[in-house]
Amino acid sequence: xxxxxxxxxxxxxxxxxxxxxxxxxxxxxxxxxxxxxxxxxxxxxxxxxxxxxxxxxxxxxxxxxxxxxxxxxxxxxxxxxxxxxxxxxxxxxxxxxxxxxxxxxxxxxxxxxxxxxxxxxxxxxxxxxxxxxxxxxxxxxxxxxxxxxxxxxxxxxxxxxxxxxxxxxxxxxxxxxxxxxxxxxxxxxxxxxxxxxxxxxxxxxxxxxxxxxxxxxxxxxxxxxxxxx
Amino acid sequence: xxxxxxxxxxxxxxxxxxxxxxxxxxxxxxxxxxxxxxxxxxxxxxxxxxxxxxxxxxxxxxxxxxxxxxxxxxxxxxxxxxxxxxxxxxxxxxxxxxxxxxxxxxxxxxxxxxxxxxxxxxxxxxxxxxxxxxxxxxxxxxxxxxxxxxxxxxxxxxxxxxxxxxxxxxxxxxxxxxxxxxxxxxxxxxxxxxxxxxxxxxxxxxxxxxxxxxxxxxxxxxxxxxxxx
Numbered sequence: 001x002x003x004x005x006x007x008x009x010x011x012x013x014x015x016x017x018x019x020x021x022x023x024x025x026x027x028x029x030x031x032x033x034x035x036x037x038x039x040x041x042x043x044x045x046x047x048x049x050x051x052x053x054x055x056x057x058x059x060x061x062x063x064x065x066x067x068x069x070x071x072x073x074x075x076x077x078x079x080x081x082x083x084x085x086x087x088x089x090x091x092x093x094x095x096x097x098x099x100x101x102x103x104x105x106x107x108x109x110x111x112x113x114x115x116x117x118x119x120x121x122x123x124x125x126x127x128x129x130x131x132x133x134x135x136x137x138x139x140x141x142x143x144x145x146x147x148x149x150x151x152x153x154x155x156x157x158x159x160x161x162x163x164x165x166x167x168x169x170x171x172x173x174x175x176x177x178x179x180x181x182x183x184x185x186x187x188x189x190x191x192x193x194x195x196x197x198x199x200x201x202x203x204x205x206x207x208x209x210x211x212x213x214x215x216x217x218x219x220x221x222x223x224x225x226x227x228x229x
Numbered sequence: 230x231x232x233x234x235x236x237x238x239x240x241x242x243x244x245x246x247x248x249x250x251x252x253x254x255x256x257x258x259x260x261x262x263x264x265x266x267x268x269x270x271x272x273x274x275x276x277x278x279x280x281x282x283x284x285x286x287x288x289x290x291x292x293x294x295x296x297x298x299x300x301x302x303x304x305x306x307x308x309x310x311x312x313x314x315x316x317x318x319x320x321x322x323x324x325x326x327x328x329x330x331x332x333x334x335x336x337x338x339x340x341x342x343x344x345x346x347x348x349x350x351x352x353x354x355x356x357x358x359x360x361x362x363x364x365x366x367x368x369x370x371x372x373x374x375x376x377x378x379x380x381x382x383x384x385x386x387x388x389x390x391x392x393x394x395x396x397x398x399x400x401x402x403x404x405x406x407x408x409x410x411x412x413x414x415x416x417x418x419x420x421x422x423x424x425x426x427x428x429x430x431x432x433x434x435x436x437x438x439x440x441x442x443x444x445x446x447x448x449x450x451x452x453x454x455x456x457x458x
Binding site: 062064065066067068070071073091095096098099100101102104105108110112113132135137141145146148149150151154 | 293296297320325328329335339341366370371374378
């Protein structure tokens with residue numbers, strides 16, 4: 001039995017997923033926020049997620065741990081791989097193998113236990129970093145998979161995978177979030193934030209975020225570790 | 230870059246996945262065995278997996294932990310839900326929400342780091358327990374998902390999801406395994422094995438396994454906690 005007004009919201013602590021939680025709350029959904037500690041370099045992002053969940057009225061916030069650092073293969077989980085500070089062609093070193101598949105799979109398990117009618121994820125195919133698992137076709141196939149994988153799907157109440165930001169620019173995301181009351185100062189997007197959650201200002205993620213605030217005409221509330229040009 | 234002769238093999242410690250590893254090894258593949266500790270009731274299964282991996286010549290055996298007990302919803306992960314000892318209609322209480330999706334997702338991440346060309350999983354749609362994520366259509370859609378989710382898929386070398394047992398009876402699985410040298414005495418299938426890995430002889434999984442040995446005409450090497458009729 002699914003409850004259409006109950007949702008699992010993947011919450012990283014970054015700008016996009018905070019906006020997604022605000023959108024789901026604005027729709028009147030009972031939101032169960034899920035953060036995944038997968039061995040990322042810093043925990044500032046996860047602390048930000050807890051703050052954001054509370055500020056936006058999530059019904060609960062759960063942290064699941066899965067050790068992707070053990071398998072490595074990404075600048076975000078293997079300290080021997082540097083975080084790139086300049087755009088490069090192709091899929092960047094910050095891509096974490098199968099990360100969104102794993103996070104959606106964990107969300108699917110929890111959604112099934114909760115009887116949730118939907119899972120929200122903040123992927124974005126426009127101002128993104130070139131990750132394969134941020135594309136609309138990936139989300140569409142995961143929704144098909146969810147219907148086949150679960151008790152709810154078999155019993156005829158398939159779960160929706162909602163990716164409301166998927167075709168928005170970063171500026172559009174920020175404008176929507178500001179209207180919905182998201183406090184972006186709480187969020188951490190940087191790939192290599194310091195222990196206090198201060199951003200490097202130089203990585204791909206910082207660059208997209210900074211440009212987004214500029215294009216949105218919204219003052220950038222990001223705390224930077226050093227002055228950036 | 231993928232290596233067609235390298236495979237990730239999901240290994241639970243049970244009868245089916247041991248047979249799958251033997252099949253993959255028989256094909257000459259370099260097998261990287263993956264067991265997932267997801268909060269199941271007993272660890273005997275995971276100890277069995279380590280033994281089986283070594284006996285069948287896996288290149289390595291990795292244990293990943295993910296806490297599904299925290300979300301509950303299954304007799305295998307929540308001690309308040311009893312393991313059923315009689316067949317019942319519908320999806321049974323031992324179904325773990327999204328378990329195969331989560332395990333395949335973790336295998337996908339590792340496969341991508343290893344550059345493996347395939348993932349093997351011991352799902353079976355015949356003598357199975359009625360789980361939605363053991364059906365051929367589930368496996369087919371996961372393969373589509375894997376192609377969209379990963380660097381390898383984008384670069385044109387999509388990973389195969391191999392489920393060689395999917396249409397076999399339990400007796401056929403056992404006959405194939407015996408021919409390939411699987412020592413089934415090492416494996417633990419019981420949903421509620423004791424700390425020594427001895428089977429209850431009464432749960433759905435024990436029943437399917439015992440009937441399989443009988444139908445295969447192979448002596449049942451299972452260690453039972455008590456005499457069973």
